[in-house]
Amino acid sequence: MVKKNACVFISGYGSNLKSLISNSRNHNFPVNISLVITNNFKAKGLLHAKKNSIPYFIINTKRRNFENKVLNLIKKYNISLICLAGYMKIISKGFISAYKKKIINVHPSLLPKYKGLNTYEKIIQNKEKKTGCTVHFVNEKLDSGKLIVQKSFFIKKDDKVDILKKKTQKLEHKAFSEAIIKIYRYN
Numbered sequence: 398m399v400k401k402n403a404c405v406f407i408s409g410y411g412s413n414l415k416s417l418i419s420n421s422r423n424h425n426f427p428v429n430i431s432l433v434i435t436n437n438f439k440a441k442g443l444l445h446a447k448k449n450s451i452p453y454f455i456i457n458t459k460r461r462n463f464e465n466k467v468l469n470l471i472k473k474y475n476i477s478l479i480c481l482a483g484y485m486k487i488i489s490k491g492f493i494s495a496y497k498k499k500i501i502n503v504h505p506s507l508l509p510k511y512k513g514l515n516t517y518e519k520i521i522q523n524k525e526k527k528t529g530c531t532v533h534f535v536n537e538k539l540d541s542g543k544l545i546v547q548k549s550f551f552i553k554k555d556d557k558v559d560i561l562k563k564k565t566q567k568l569e570h571k572a573f574s575e576a577i578i579k580i581y582r583y584n
């Protein structure tokens with residue numbers, strides 16, 4: 398199987414990046430993680446790129462043409478799939494229509510519930526009984542593209558934000574790779 402090249406966008410810790418890199422080592426996995434892009438030079442997740450000798454770029458999103466710079470990199474590395482893994486910037490309409498290929502995102506809720514930020518706090522506030530994560534295609538509207546994979550768990554009475562986060566992220570690490578396998582198996 399000829400693997401496609403994927404790029405992962407991160408802003409922080411990079412636990413999803415870590416699991417994608419690790420799963421991509423399996424020869425049956427449809428993509429290689431060939432490029433990492435961040436808007437945050439302090440992103441801890443860059444360590445995973447460094448450790449695994451994956452090229453990475455820190456983009457200054459305050460620059461006017463930063464998206465063109467990203468598009469050029471994506472072209473240079475022949476990227477077929479962009480994975481947003483905790484990337485805290487909105488991808489513009491212009492970028493989405495210029496890229497044309499697939500962009501996917503992982504979100505810490507059972508979308509369409511709890512789009513946007515502070516999801517864990519909102520879930521606890523609303524006394525939800527169940528939560529989870531969603532991997533979905535990215536379109537022009539925030540957290541609204543077609544769903545690819547969802548995984549859920551029941552919330553315990555004493556679960557606080559940090560516990561919800563831990564449980565959700567554990568599921569995200571599986572769901573992200575499953576979503577990539579699903580995309581390439583069925584599309």
Ligand code: GRF
Pocket residue numbers: 407408409410411412413414442482483484503504505566569
């Ligand atoms: C993930 O939990 C994801 O749901 C959200 O940002 C978090 C990033 O975590 N979009 P990490 O950087 O992959 O550890």
